[in-house]
Amino acid sequence: MNFQKILVPIAGVALVALAYRGFGWAGVAAAVGGLMMWLLLHFTRMMQVLRRTANRPIGYLDSAVMLNAKLKPGMTLLHVVAMTRSLGALQSEKDAQPEVxxxxxxxxxHVTCTFVGGKLTHHVMVRPEEPDSPPATGELPPAP
Known part of the structure; x- marks a missing residue:
């Protein structure tokens, strides 16, 4: 169960109650103002990330190797989308968990990421096989 969905609203109500107890209605106004600022900051960040992804192809990024090096379990989907500046191509069924x-x-x-509840659980990078090339002999090719 995702306790963050429960604990954050409870913490907000507790903050407002403590502000009322300590400073009266002025404290409530300050606490609600602070909570609204926090919500607006998160909303602004989400809109900025989505604005950057609007003009990029879905599922494309500059370097899969760099993304693979930066990924860590527990990252949010929004954080990964911000790093790639592109929405990922959905590989799983829509609205099904886990999301791939x-x-x-x-x-x-390509890098394939699995998200459960919006958090990265694991990722796999696959590189295409390079065609067989002749072994290097250390000799120069003959001059024309």
């Missing part, structure tokens, strides 16, 4: 998204770069390497 994929981001692919120009070299066809």
């Amino acid at each position: 998204f994929r981001w692919t770069d120009g070299g066809q390497s």
Whole structure:
């Protein structure tokens, strides 16, 4: 169960109650103002991330290797979208848990991320196989 969905509203109500007890209605006004500022900051960040992703192709990123190096379990989907500046291509069924998204770069390497409850649980990077090339012999090719 996601306790954050329960504890944050309880903490907000407790903050307002403590502000009323300590400072009266002026404290309530200050506490509610602070809570509204906090909510507006989070909303503004979310809108800024989505604005940056609006003009990018879905599921594309600049470097899958760099994304793979930066990912850590527990990151939110919004944080990953902010890092890639692109919405991930949904690989799982819509509104089903876990959610699986994929981001692919120009070299066809891709990172597949699994989110449960909006948090990253694990990720896998896949690079395309390189074609077989002749072994280097250390000799220069013949001159024309």
